[in-house]
Amino acid sequence: MKTRITEMFGIEHPIIQGGMHYVGFAEMAAAVSNAGGLGIITGLTQGTPEKLANEIARCKDMTDKPFGVNLTFLPTVNAPDYPGLVKAIIDGGVKAVETAGNNPAQVLPYFKDAGVKVIHKCTSVRHSLKAQSIGCDAVSVDGFECGGHPGEDDIPNMILLPRAADELDIPFVASGGMADARSLVASLAMGAEGMNMGTRFIATQEAPVHENVKKAIVAASELDTRLVMRPLRNTERVMTNDAVERLLEKERKLGDDLKFENIIEEVAGVYPRIMTEGDMDAGAWSCGMVAGLINDIPTCKELIDGIMAEAEVLIRQRLAGFLDA
Numbered sequence: 001m002k003t004r005i006t007e008m009f010g011i012e013h014p015i016i017q018g019g020m021h022y023v024g025f026a027e028m029a030a031a032v033s034n035a036g037g038l039g040i041i042t043g044l045t046q047g048t049p050e051k052l053a054n055e056i057a058r059c060k061d062m063t064d065k066p067f068g069v070n071l072t073f074l075p076t077v078n079a080p081d082y083p084g085l086v087k088a089i090i091d092g093g094v095k096a097v098e099t100a101g102n103n104p105a106q107v108l109p110y111f112k113d114a115g116v117k118v119i120h121k122c123t124s125v126r127h128s129l130k131a132q133s134i135g136c137d138a139v140s141v142d143g144f145e146c147g148g149h150p151g152e153d154d155i156p157n158m159i160l161l162p163r164a165a166d167e168l169d170i171p172f173v174a175s176g177g178m179a180d181a182r183s184l185v186a187s188l189a190m191g192a193e194g195m196n197m198g199t200r201f202i203a204t205q206e207a208p209v210h211e212n213v214k215k216a217i218v219a220a221s222e223l224d225t226r227l228v229m230r231p232l233r234n235t236e237r238v239m240t241n242d243a244v245e246r247l248l249e250k251e252r253k254l255g256d257d258l259k260f261e262n263i264i265e266e267v268a269g270v271y272p273r274i275m276t277e278g279d280m281d282a283g284a285w286s287c288g289m290v291a292g293l294i295n296d297i298p299t300c301k302e303l304i305d306g307i308m309a310e311a312e313v314l315i316r317q318r319l320a321g322f323l324d325a
């Protein structure tokens with residue numbers, strides 16, 4: 001399948017693995033890229049330019065295919081060394097960057113000069129248009145279904161994708177709730193030129209996370225995610241667990257008085273305990289509603305090959321069949 005996204009990133013299939021904290025290590029990115037998609041290393045999980053440079057080098061040892069790095073701009077107490085991280089990406093020869101969280105205008109000129117393609121993740125048409133206007137090459141349109149930060153507008157992809165298609169000139173991928181060939185074909189029908197998956201890629205053989213995380217995703221239904229931190233306007237969709245229910249109880253009790261300090265125990269620094277140690281009740285971890293569509297733990301190649309083969313059947317037989325009949 002050839003789209004403006006496959007052409008832009010030099011990949012075989014229009015499937016991207018979104019940056020994921022404590023999941024997007026070199027092993028994850030290389031597995032997706034080796035399977036013909038675009039794997040992405042999560043820059044902030046590495047934290048320092050030196051560690052990111054090392055992770056990029058490790059990924060290059062594992063794949064000859066293109067891969068990217070995610071740079072997330074989120075409200076943090078101690079801001080990471082963004083200029084250093086940008087330099088590590090460029091010096092490492094990476095040609096694709098996924099930005100997210102905030103306007104990437106400050107880093108764009110460096111990437112443009114180095115010939116790095118930037119895909120910005122947005123949760124609204126307004127932010128997608130902004131990304132286009134400042135010179136981003138593509139956008140990843142992240143609907144309300146998504147795992148992680150869906151923004152505050154709550155527009156699901158059935159509306160958001162066609163709205164983005166109506167307004168944008170640059171290509172975009174559909175993100176949030178994407179799991180299989182049906183997701184891909186529907187996204188293409190709505191104007192996207194590929195799809196981005198987060199949660200689905202965690203439940204794969206190669207995802208470098210504890211088995212408990214993969215099992216939790218397979219066991220979960222579409223009813224098992226919650227929105228936390230809405231009162232702080234930093235909404236995050238997470239898998240429910242004891243810590244999340246405790247956090248939500250605090251939000252109900254404190255109402256408008258809620259401060260980040262009140263929930264620090266449930267959200268700060270919990271990712272290594274969950275993703276690495278498999279302590280599933282340690283705190284709030286991002287997970288999409290799409291968990292309800294995930295019932296197996298394939299290799300990345302099995303997953304992507306399966307999606308592409310089934311997408312062809314859907315398009316050539318099911319869809320074309322309606323017309324031929």
Ligand SMILES: Cc1cc2nc3c(=O)[nH]c(=O)nc-3n(C[C@H](O)[C@H](O)[C@H](O)COP(=O)(O)O)c2cc1C
Pocket residue numbers: 017018019020021023042070072099100101121142145146147148149175176177178196197198199200285286287288289290
């Ligand atoms: C565990 C987890 C961690 C994530 N961490 C990040 C992150 O650090 N930066 C980012 O831009 N997006 C992050 N995301 C969002 C994903 O890149 C992607 O946009 C999202 O998962 C898409 O929705 P889906 O889970 O329904 O596929 C994370 C998602 C998950 C599930």
